[in-house]
Amino acid sequence: MKVRTALVKIAAVSPFQPLKSLADFFLTERCFRGIFALLITLMVLNSLSRTVADLDLWGYLAFGRLFWQSGRFPYQDVFAYVPTRSLWVYHEWLTGVLFYPLYQAWGAPCLQLLKFALGGAAVQLIYLTARRRGAGFFSALAGLMVLPPFLAFGFSPVRAQVFTYFFFALSLFVLESVRLSGRFRGLLLLILIQVPWCNLHGGFLAGLGLLALYAAGEACQRRPFWPYLAAFLAAGLVTLINPYGLDYWIYLYRAVAMPRPEITEWASVPLAWQKGIFRITIIMFTALAVFTILLAWLTAWREAAPGLILLVTLVMGLKHCRHQVFFALAAGVYLPLLLERFAQKRWGAGGIPLPQGRARQIAILVVAWCCLLGLGWQALQKNPLTLELPETPANPKVPFSYPLSAVEYIRQHQLSGKILNEFNWGEFLIWSLYPACRVAMDGRYETVYGDDIFGLYVDFIQGRPGWRKFLELYPPDLILVSPGSKVYPLLLAEPQWQQVQESAGAALFRPQKATSDFPEVNWR
Numbered sequence: 001m002k003v004r005t006a007l008v009k010i011a012a013v014s015p016f017q018p019l020k021s022l023a024d025f026f027l028t029e030r031c032f033r034g035i036f037a038l039l040i041t042l043m044v045l046n047s048l049s050r051t052v053a054d055l056d057l058w059g060y061l062a063f064g065r066l067f068w069q070s071g072r073f074p075y076q077d078v079f080a081y082v083p084t085r086s087l088w089v090y091h092e093w094l095t096g097v098l099f100y101p102l103y104q105a106w107g108a109p110c111l112q113l114l115k116f117a118l119g120g121a122a123v124q125l126i127y128l129t130a131r132r133r134g135a136g137f138f139s140a141l142a143g144l145m146v147l148p149p150f151l152a153f154g155f156s157p158v159r160a161q162v163f164t165y166f167f168f169a170l171s172l173f174v175l176e177s178v179r180l181s182g183r184f185r186g187l188l189l190l191i192l193i194q195v196p197w198c199n200l201h202g203g204f205l206a207g208l209g210l211l212a213l214y215a216a217g218e219a220c221q222r223r224p225f226w227p228y229l230a231a232f233l234a235a236g237l238v239t240l241i242n243p244y245g246l247d248y249w250i251y252l253y254r255a256v257a258m259p260r261p262e263i264t265e266w267a268s269v270p271l272a273w274q275k276g277i278f279r280i281t282i283i284m285f286t287a288l289a290v291f292t293i294l295l296a297w298l299t300a301w302r303e304a305a306p307g308l309i310l311l312v313t314l315v316m317g318l319k320h321c322r323h324q325v326f327f328a329l330a331a332g333v334y335l336p337l338l339l340e341r342f343a344q345k346r347w348g349a350g351g352i353p354l355p356q357g358r359a360r361q362i363a364i365l366v367v368a369w370c371c372l373l374g375l376g377w378q379a380l381q382k383n384p385l386t387l388e389l390p391e392t393p394a395n396p397k398v399p400f401s402y403p404l405s406a407v408e409y410i411r412q413h414q415l416s417g418k419i420l421n422e423f424n425w426g427e428f429l430i431w432s433l434y435p436a437c438r439v440a441m442d443g444r445y446e447t448v449y450g451d452d453i454f455g456l457y458v459d460f461i462q463g464r465p466g467w468r469k470f471l472e473l474y475p476p477d478l479i480l481v482s483p484g485s486k487v488y489p490l491l492l493a494e495p496q497w498q499q500v501q502e503s504a505g506a507a508l509f510r511p512q513k514a515t516s517d518f519p520e521v522n523w524r
Contacts, residue, residue: 033137035368040144042375047148047155048119049384051112052400054156056092056443057099057387059427062434063090064100073243077448079430081418081438082474084448089244089251091447094199095160108387111158116384118162119155122169123147126332129173132180135336139343143336147328149284154325157387164203165325167193171210172333175228179214179305184227187211191235198239202252206326208236213312217305255446262423262458265322278321285324288331289314295338299345306334392504400424403506406480407432410508417477420470422485422506423461429480440476463487479509 066074077084090096102110123144130140155162171190178186190211197204215228242248260266264277269285272278292310301307309330317324389402403425409415416436421429426442441449441457449457460470463486479497481488482505491497491509501508 032365035365035372036138036141039368039372039375040141042372042379043148044120044123044144044151045116045384046375046379047152048116049379049382050152050155050157051382051384051386051388052157053108053387053389053402054159055400055424055427056160057111057158057427058431059442059444060092060096060099060160061103062427062431063093063096064098065431067093067097068100075243077444079434079438079442080440080448081476082440082453083450084453085450087244087247089248089447090444091198091202091248091251091255092160092200093243094196095163095201098200099158109385112385112387115155115158115162118166119151122166122329123151123332125166125169125173126329129169129176129333130336132173133176133333133337135340136343139336139340142339143332146284146288146335147332149281150325150328153278153281154322160201161203161325163197163200164206165329167197167204168206168210168326169329171207172330175210175214175305176333178227179218182224184224187227187231191231191238194235194238195241198248199242202255204239205252205256208232208239209312210309211235213308214305217303217308220304251447258446260446266320269318269321272321281321281324285317285327288328289317292331292335295335295342299338299341301338303334306330310334391506401482401505402428403480403503403508405503406501406506406508409501410437410478415478415510418475420460420474420476420479420481422481423457425480425506437478440470440474461485461487463490477511481507481509483507 062079063074066078074090075087077088099111102114126147127140127144130143131137135143154165170193174186174189178184190207194204194207197207211228211232215225215232218225218228239248240246244251264272264275267275267277269282273282292314295301296307310327313323313327313330317327389404390400391404392401403422407429410433417438418440419429419433419437420440421442423441423443423445426439427444429437429439430442441454445454456470456473458464460467461481467487467490479491481491483502488507491507492499496512497509498512499507500510
């Protein structure tokens with residue numbers, strides 16, 4: 001009888017019951033949370049998966065090699081053949097000192113993993129800060145969704161900026177924790193981190209700016225502001241713990257004030273749009289700015305310090321495209337609470353609700369899983385732990401390539417001497433060819449070269465009237481330029497110079513009298 005009863009119960013169970021139970025599990029709020037957290041994580045990782053090696057990386061490595069092999073601190077430049085400043089203030093010196101042994105020991109994967117670690121930690125800090133401010137889970141995740149386009153722009157493979165973005169996110173976390181708790185001892189951390197930050201990258205000024213803005217914001221709301229002001233002064237004082245002392249700040253004053261019209265990432269939003277560069281990032285930046293202003297108005301937002309930070313970073317992003325990352329990080333911290341308040345007005349105390357209706361929930365889950373698979377596959381296809389050196393420009397308006405064939409030609413023929421080079425290639429050349437060759441200009445230009453030298457160089461590379469003056473004052477042994485540069489056709493017409501090698505992205509010239517043993521080579 002008992003056996004018969006058991007068989008009846010088994011027969012009554014639908015063969016689809018396990019599938020129904022599995023579907024019920026996937027439609028729970030916990031599962032929704034996990035899937036969307038994983039989706040945001042993959043979006044972030046995918047945005048950090050760029051593999052084209054940044055041009056500045058080779059300057060870090062060249063400094064690190066010089067530091068470790070010479071046994072002394074390099075205070076004077078040795079890589080350029082033109083006159084340079086008497087003191088080489090390299091604000092990214094510690095980045096090079098760290099990167100060189102890592103790159104020598106474990107190669108590109110180690111540097112890429114470092115970038116992923118710092119980028120992931122920055123995003124996690126943004127999320128934790130938003131939650132600490134009172135944002136709900138889905139609101140905080142929504143704040144992270146604005147970050148990927150800007151992370152892709154700012155976190156090029158292993159630039160020194162990765163340290164600045166991490167410390168910026170850490171500073172926001174500490175400042176909000178202190179403001180909400182009233183425990184000012186936490187500000188001591190912001191003083192201490194200025195020591196490594198100022199030696200890793202000049203972006204430490206952003207950390208000092210945050211302290212100043214929080215002091216101003218708290219003063220506006222008649223809350224205690226002296227601890228922030230004292231921390232600001234102390235943090236500024238400890239930045240003198242650097243190899244250059246006060247000369248570091250003299251350099252910074254000159255560097256912050258100087259125009260950089262030739263550097264694309266320093267372009268303003270109108271200028272960048274006119275040139276057709278960074279347009280996707282500019283569209284996202286504009287949309288985020290409009291959304292921020294609209295949300296602040298709808299929620300009648302009145303927080304002074306966060307409002308000042310969003311305003312200042314917005315203006316910075318308008319003036320220079322490279323600073324848009326700061327606005328996005330700040331928005332990731334402050335917008336989620338506003339979004340939560342708006343959702344509570346719209347849907348009640350529960351905030352952003354789960355979608356209602358079984359069919360709608362299943363459809364959302366299917367879309368989310370498709371996005372997960374697509375993002376994961378896309379990230380793996382990029383080989384994210386490699387460093388790519390393209391030999392042809394990816395975008396004609398923003399040349400980003402390396403003269404690999406020309407460097408190989410120089411090595412094969414054991415050429416040496418002074419190279420008058422394309423600006424973007426300078427740091428790669430000092431890494432690849434020093435000490436056999438020295439360069440005329442490179443991406444360290446404001447730290448090494450005087451304004452007069454740089455002005456003459458720009459006249460040459462742009463083919464302006466008087467372009468030969470640089471050749472006359474600082475005669476090179478080799479000239480390496482892009483076939484797309486304005487000076488290239490002028491050099492072809494010069495009887496004193498002969499092109500001896502050309503590839504898709506670079507052309508190498510030697511003096512006519514020195515080329516008899518080196519026939520022209522075309523590597524297209």
